[in-house]
Amino acid sequence: MIEIKDVCKSYDGKKLANDHLNLEIRDGEILGLLGPNGAGKSTLLKGIVGILSPDRGQITINGKTLAHDKENYKREFAYVSDNPDNLLRLTGYEFLRFIADVYEVPENIRLARVTELAGDFGILDKLNEQINSFSHGMRQKLMVIGALLVDPNVWILDEPLVGLDPKAAATMKQKMRAHADKGHIVLFSTHVLEVAEKLVDRICVINQGKIAFVGTVEELREKLNNNASLEDLFLELTDPDEADAVKA
Ligand SMILES: Nc1ncnc2c1ncn2[C@@H]1O[C@H](COP(=O)(O)OP(=O)(O)OP(=O)(O)O)[C@@H](O)[C@H]1O
Numbered sequence: 476m477i478e479i480k481d482v483c484k485s486y487d488g489k490k491l492a493n494d495h496l497n498l499e500i501r502d503g504e505i506l507g508l509l510g511p512n513g514a515g516k517s518t519l520l521k522g523i524v525g526i527l528s529p530d531r532g533q534i535t536i537n538g539k540t541l542a543h544d545k546e547n548y549k550r551e552f553a554y555v556s557d558n559p560d561n562l563l564r565l566t567g568y569e570f571l572r573f574i575a576d577v578y579e580v581p582e583n584i585r586l587a588r589v590t591e592l593a594g595d596f597g598i599l600d601k602l603n604e605q606i607n608s609f610s611h612g613m614r615q616k617l618m619v620i621g622a623l624l625v626d627p628n629v630w631i632l633d634e635p636l637v638g639l640d641p642k643a644a645a646t647m648k649q650k651m652r653a654h655a656d657k658g659h660i661v662l663f664s665t666h667v668l669e670v671a672e673k674l675v676d677r678i679c680v681i682n683q684g685k686i687a688f689v690g691t692v693e694e695l696r697e698k699l700n701n702n703a704s705l706e707d708l709f710l711e712l713t714d715p716d717e718a719d720a721v722k723a
Pocket residue numbers: 486487492510511512513514515516517518519
């Protein structure tokens with residue numbers, strides 16, 4: 476379980492990018508983080524993985540905290556950031572070997588895992604080339620492979636489907652579902668509402684740094700007393716004036 480208690484983060488000491496967030500993400504679920512641009516989704520994900528330190532509050536992953544048990548806390552999850560432009564001078568293989576070394580993936584299984592994952596995502600024949608020469612989508616695939624290679628309990632993915640071609644996106648969604656079905660957590664952010672609607676168990680909508688809703692899409696419909704599409708519900712929650720204009 477991931478427990479987020481009263482988490483606040485400000486970049487400038489004035490405006491809160493995360494404003495007293497409270498959220499529990501349960502084992503075995505895919506939770507989709509939705510929200511307009513600048514809502515605070517990446518800030519929350521970066522706070523969970525320890526790239527940013529929240530100004531207050533506490534985050535626990537499977538009972539561990541970054542402050543008390545940094546190494547084991549970090550071993551609980553894999554993280555794919557929203558920027559796949561990392562370590563561009565390495566080849567694909569060198570990047571994956573680096574990740575496998577850092578996370579101590581046993582030598583006897585890493586090549587089989589890399590071969591399987593790179594095959595699944597269709598970039599096996601590119602791994603000897605420098606990441607510099609990869610397209611955006613290929614870089615994204617490599618970051619995803621690096622994360623899954625480690626095979627941790629929790630997947631934390633910031634817009635993981637951006638840039639993936641339809642086949643790779645389908646593979647990714649299938650892997651996310653299978654991981655959650657094994658009892659693990661998949662937490663990801665997305666702007667693609669159809670993906671959220673079809674894939675997630677629950678959604679968490681963040682708006683202006685605050686949680687506007689957590690629950691199933693059905694529960695959101697009931698709350699808003701509205702049988703509309705998720706897109707309309709999303710607008711109603713995050714931008715009621717725009718939703719009224721669309722209705723008119
Ligand atoms: N490094 C930074 N320095 C200053 N302000 C930042 C920084 N990163 C984010 N912010 C601000 O924090 C707020 C939340 O940004 P965040 O990136 O978390 O939003 P998001 O929901 O992930 O947005 P998007 O959907 O556009 O990726 C925004 O107001 C943004 O301008």
